[in-house]
Amino acid sequence: MTTTTDISPDAGLTPAMRQHRAAKDAYPDALIFFRMGDFYELFYEDAVVAARELQLTLTARDKARSVPMCGVPYHAAAGYVQRLLRKGFRVAMCDQMEDPKLAKGVVKREVTRVLTPGTALDSTLEASQSQWLAALAAVGSGANACVGVASIDLSTGEFRATEFAGGDAWALALDELGRMRPAEVLHAQGASFGSGAKPVRQGELGSDAAARTPKPAEVSEIGATDTPLEDWVFTDEYALPLLRQQLKVYSLDGMGLTGHAAAGTAAGAIVHYLRATKQGALEHLDTLRFYARNDALELDAVTVRHLELVDPLLASDGPQTTLFWTMDACCTPMGKRLLRAQLVRPMQDRTAIDGRLEAVGEAAADIRRREALRRSMEGVLDLERLLGRVALDSAGPREVVALGNTLAKLPGVRSATSLLVSARWTELAQGLDPLDDLSGRIGMTLVEEPPVTLNDGGAIRGGVDGELDELRELSTSGRQRLAAIEERERTRTGINSLKVRFNSVFGYYIEITKANSKAVPSDYERKQTLVNAERFTTPELKELEQKILTAQERSVEIERRLFAELRASVLASAGRIRESARRLAEIDLLGCFAHMAALRGWVRPVLEDSPVLEVIHGRHPVVERHLEESGAGRFVPNSLYLCAHELTPTRDGRAVTDGAPESSSHPSLALITGPNMGGKSTYLRQAALLVILAQCGSFVPAERMRLGLVDRVYTRIGASDNVARGRSTFMVEMTETAAILNTATERSLVLLDEMGRGTATYDGLSLAWATVEQLHNIIGARTLFATHYHELTLLAERLARLENLRVVVKENAGGIVFLHTVERGAASKSYGIEVARLAGLPSSVIARAREVLKLHERAESQQVREAVVPAERTASMQMTMFTPLSQRIVDRLEEVDVDGLTPRDALSLLAELQRELKGGA
Ligand SMILES: Nc1ncnc2c1ncn2[C@@H]1O[C@H](COP(=O)(O)OP(=O)(O)OP(=O)(O)O)[C@@H](O)[C@H]1O
Numbered sequence: 001m002t003t004t005t006d007i008s009p010d011a012g013l014t015p016a017m018r019q020h021r022a023a024k025d026a027y028p029d030a031l032i033f034f035r036m037g038d039f040y041e042l043f044y045e046d047a048v049v050a051a052r053e054l055q056l057t058l059t060a061r062d063k064a065r066s067v068p069m070c071g072v073p074y075h076a077a078a079g080y081v082q083r084l085l086r087k088g089f090r091v092a093m094c095d096q097m098e099d100p101k102l103a104k105g106v107v108k109r110e111v112t113r114v115l116t117p118g119t120a121l122d123s124t125l126e127a128s129q130s131q132w133l134a135a136l137a138a139v140g141s142g143a144n145a146c147v148g149v150a151s152i153d154l155s156t157g158e159f160r161a162t163e164f165a166g167g168d169a170w171a172l173a174l175d176e177l178g179r180m181r182p183a184e185v186l187h188a189q190g191a192s193f194g195s196g197a198k199p200v201r202q203g204e205l206g207s208d209a210a211a212r213t214p215k216p217a218e219v220s221e222i223g224a225t226d227t228p229l230e231d232w233v234f235t236d237e238y239a240l241p242l243l244r245q246q247l248k249v250y251s252l253d254g255m256g257l258t259g260h261a262a263a264g265t266a267a268g269a270i271v272h273y274l275r276a277t278k279q280g281a282l283e284h285l286d287t288l289r290f291y292a293r294n295d296a297l298e299l300d301a302v303t304v305r306h307l308e309l310v311d312p313l314l315a316s317d318g319p320q321t322t323l324f325w326t327m328d329a330c331c332t333p334m335g336k337r338l339l340r341a342q343l344v345r346p347m348q349d350r351t352a353i354d355g356r357l358e359a360v361g362e363a364a365a366d367i368r369r370r371e372a373l374r375r376s377m378e379g380v381l382d383l384e385r386l387l388g389r390v391a392l393d394s395a396g397p398r399e400v401v402a403l404g405n406t407l408a409k410l411p412g413v414r415s416a417t418s419l420l421v422s423a424r425w426t427e428l429a430q431g432l433d434p435l436d437d438l439s440g441r442i443g444m445t446l447v448e449e450p451p452v453t454l455n456d457g458g459a460i461r462g463g464v465d466g467e468l469d470e471l472r473e474l475s476t477s478g479r480q481r482l483a484a485i486e487e488r489e490r491t492r493t494g495i496n497s498l499k500v501r502f503n504s505v506f507g508y509y510i511e512i513t514k515a516n517s518k519a520v521p522s523d524y525e526r527k528q529t530l531v532n533a534e535r536f537t538t539p540e541l542k543e544l545e546q547k548i549l550t551a552q553e554r555s556v557e558i559e560r561r562l563f564a565e566l567r568a569s570v571l572a573s574a575g576r577i578r579e580s581a582r583r584l585a586e587i588d589l590l591g592c593f594a595h596m597a598a599l600r601g602w603v604r605p606v607l608e609d610s611p612v613l614e615v616i617h618g619r620h621p622v623v624e625r626h627l628e629e630s631g632a633g634r635f636v637p638n639s640l641y642l643c644a645h646e647l648t649p650t651r652d653g654r655a656v657t658d659g660a661p662e663s664s665s666h667p668s669l670a671l672i673t674g675p676n677m678g679g680k681s682t683y684l685r686q687a688a689l690l691v692i693l694a695q696c697g698s699f700v701p702a703e704r705m706r707l708g709l710v711d712r713v714y715t716r717i718g719a720s721d722n723v724a725r726g727r728s729t730f731m732v733e734m735t736e737t738a739a740i741l742n743t744a745t746e747r748s749l750v751l752l753d754e755m756g757r758g759t760a761t762y763d764g765l766s767l768a769w770a771t772v773e774q775l776h777n778i779i780g781a782r783t784l785f786a787t788h789y790h791e792l793t794l795l796a797e798r799l800a801r802l803e804n805l806r807v808v809v810k811e812n813a814g815g816i817v818f819l820h821t822v823e824r825g826a827a828s829k830s831y832g833i834e835v836a837r838l839a840g841l842p843s844s845v846i847a848r849a850r851e852v853l854k855l856h857e858r859a860e861s862q863q864v865r866e867a868v869v870p871a872e873r874t875a876s877m878q879m880t881m882f883t884p885l886s887q888r889i890v891d892r893l894e895e896v897d898v899d900g901l902t903p904r905d906a907l908s909l910l911a912e913l914q915r916e917l918k919g920g921a
Pocket residue numbers: 623634635636637638674675676677678679680681682683820821
């Protein structure tokens with residue numbers, strides 16, 4: 001969002017207003033917070049906007065010109081700025097650059113920092129959340145077109161980049177943003193930004209990918225503020241050298257950026273923006289991590305949302321519906337952030353996953369060591385954010401002490417970790433730099449409970465600096481002398497109420513009430529007269545005042561210098577601190593997994609090469625916990641057997657699990673039918689959540705689980721309304737289904753819930769039908785397909801690796817009871833009307849619906865059966881599913897031997913066919 005100003009060049013402006021105009025000229029798209037005394041003032045159009053957005057009173061500065069003005073007290077500015085940022089505004093802080101008392105003429109003012117949604121730390125942010133500033137950059141053209149996505153969390157200094165190539169590059173880049181949910185996105189203004197530009201959709205881009213930029217609407221759809229910058233910022237000639245300069249490297253190869261110019265360019269554009277908005281020296285920004293999408297188990301933005309991995313689908317639901325909330329037993333903010341990041345980006349590297357599972361297993365089984373480990377992390381504060389504040393120069397002595405205290409816990413964490421012996425624990429313990437040199441230095445420099453700021457001194461310990469100690473001594477002895485003077489003068493003058501006082505304007509003075517003014521000695525010099533009292537000074541007092549004040553000023557100066565030195569040494573260790581923070585985060589994460597496994601009786605999933613997904617008595621972790629906590633009942637465990645493609649059976653023919661079939665005979669696609677509310681969606685989501693947990697390296701809520709690693713999880717669940725995006729529910733559903741059918745592999749896990757619901761019944765059924773066939777025959781991925789189209793269950797008669805499953809209900813006199821058990825077989829009816837009755841539909845409507853249903857069922861079941869069976873007639877089946885009569889005629893015609901047909905036979909066949917047609921109609 002931008003604001004405009006109507007300041008016109010005017011020689012009649014006051015010097016201060018000229019400064020304001022210069023600031024506005026330099027930052028035309030920001031609201032200027034202009035410091036005047038104890039207030040930040042806004043003028044002109046900025047004032048009108050701020051008054052409206054913050055409900056401030058609008059006044060006028062210069063009555064004659066009626067310049068609109070409003071303001072906020074400087075000490076409360078942060079809250080107001082935050083509110084503006086959340087509404088998508090930018091704010092430029094124009095501060096006083098010198099002490100007004102010392103300034104000759106008008107106080108010098110300058111814009112010290114521009115705050116934007118992606119750069120200003122949101123104080124309401126949860127410890128587990130990151131605040132991303134992202135950038136998109138396109139490099140190359142034609143088949144070589146690439147779109148880079150870089151992102152930074154300025155509060156922690158985490159800086160990373162990735163890129164996408166080919167025709168879908170923009171769509172994939174936008175999907176990456178959808179998963180990341182950044183606060184602000186930078187991109188080139190681009191020539192095609194005009195209103196004529198079509199939204200970029202998956203698969204739509206041709207060879208001109210690099211020339212296309214996303215429309216602001218697409219960026220704002222992911223809830224981010226969109227910040228277009230000039231195109232040249234996004235050129236590799238400009239951005240890559242800038243990035244190298246920031247990272248202080250000669251080549252970017254060491255960061256894994258070889259051949260990834262688009263990723264590097266996006267990262268360089270971020271550096272440009274941070275500098276343009278004066279985000280400080282950014283010493284902590286010294287590494288960039290390149291990641292590739294397929295390093296991890298891929299979850300697209302839709303799946304992350306549908307599965308409620310980290311955020312609830314509906315904000316009103318609260319966080320309790322998310323997997324993150326259910327899993328979070330982390331002790332540190334770094335651990336929480338890693339858990340969140342991990343859940344949306346689980347691993348695909350079997351060795352790494354097994355390494356974690358081994359470590360989790362060891363800690364889960366050893367309560368003493370596990371608890372010792374978790375205790376060692378108690379009180380660990382947010383190392384990364386504290387470091388970020390030091391780097392952004394917004395950390396006072398208290399923050400640095402907090403950083404030191406947290407660093408001081410690292411040796412304890414390290415030794416607790418090293419008591420565990422699995423390879424991953426050992427690696428983590430050995431790699432955890434205890435940083436005792438730095439924590440020691442902080443502890444020796446700063447007092448334990450320092451003041452908030454350095455302004456009044458008292459932050460540095462005694463013994464650190466000889467001169468500081470002397471000056472402190474001087475001001476202490478000075479104060480004692482002041483007390484002695486007060487005592488002596490009281491005796492000399494006989495005025496008991498005589499006081500020696502201090503204020504910042506008059507310095508030290510002797511105050512005597514008016515009633516005693518007759519007793520004032522002649523050597524007192526009058527300084528000030530008040531209503532009830534008079535203030536005096538003496539040569540002795542003046543001399544002492546001079547000494548004390550200089551000593552104080554000088555010691556504050558020394559404290560500032562020592563603090564700056566300490567800050568520099570913290571920043572010099574920034575890389576080590578970040579590295580330790582990263583290890584600590586993983587130690588915490590594995591501790592959390594172990595805790596959950598032990599507490600909730602979860603088991604270690606067994607990873608295999610074969611594309612199997614076998615879960616014995618699995619539970620949905622979120623629903624189970626919810627049922628437990630609300631006392632609403634017990635979760636009913638269910639098993640699942642899927643395998644992507646045929647495997648050679650084990651030589652001895654031994655069953656893998658008791659009661660469970662060999663995975664070679666597992667279906668690749670399970671079609672689940674059953675009543676609404678029966679538990680179909682829960683069963684589908686449970687499968688995905690268990691896979692995600694396993695590939696994060698966590699134990700899972702089941703009796704047993706075997707898993708061949710999954711490359712992507714796809715979900716098409718329920719109707720996700722996206723009318724705001726200008727696409728109907730059905731269009732969204734089909735787009736998501738298209739993405740699955742075009743990109744799923746035999747290693748994927750596909751969940752389709754009630755596909756085809758949003759259109760005419762037969763259209764929907766036909767689409768669902770064809771989709772099942774495609775998934776079964778061509779893709780072969782492990783698929784769960786929940787449906788209300790009972791007709792689909794007939795497919796089991798001709799698709800070998802399709803199995804029907806149903807959720808079971810019990811019928812009794814009162815209606816139906818949901819058992820939530822999943823068993824083999826197709827549901828016999830859908831109970832939709834029963835569920836509607838439970839929901840309270842009027843009994844007259846229910847009765848009529850039953851009648852209508854009977855009529856339809858009779859007609860339809862006959863037709864569908866004829867279409868599907870016998871199975872040999874597969875070729876024409878899709879076309880003729882609902883026209884069995886015409887199919888029979890076609891069949892007859894096909895069978896006819898035209899050459900051997902007499903004209904008479906031909907005529908009688910024709911008459912017969914016509915009869916049949918008429919009779920059928
Ligand atoms: N295995 C289970 N054990 C206990 N309760 C369950 C189980 N599965 C589901 N439930 C409960 O039943 C409710 C309905 O489940 P779910 O939404 O999965 O049904 P559904 O068959 O998908 O319904 P619809 O077809 O209307 O979408 C859930 O909110 C949950 O509380």
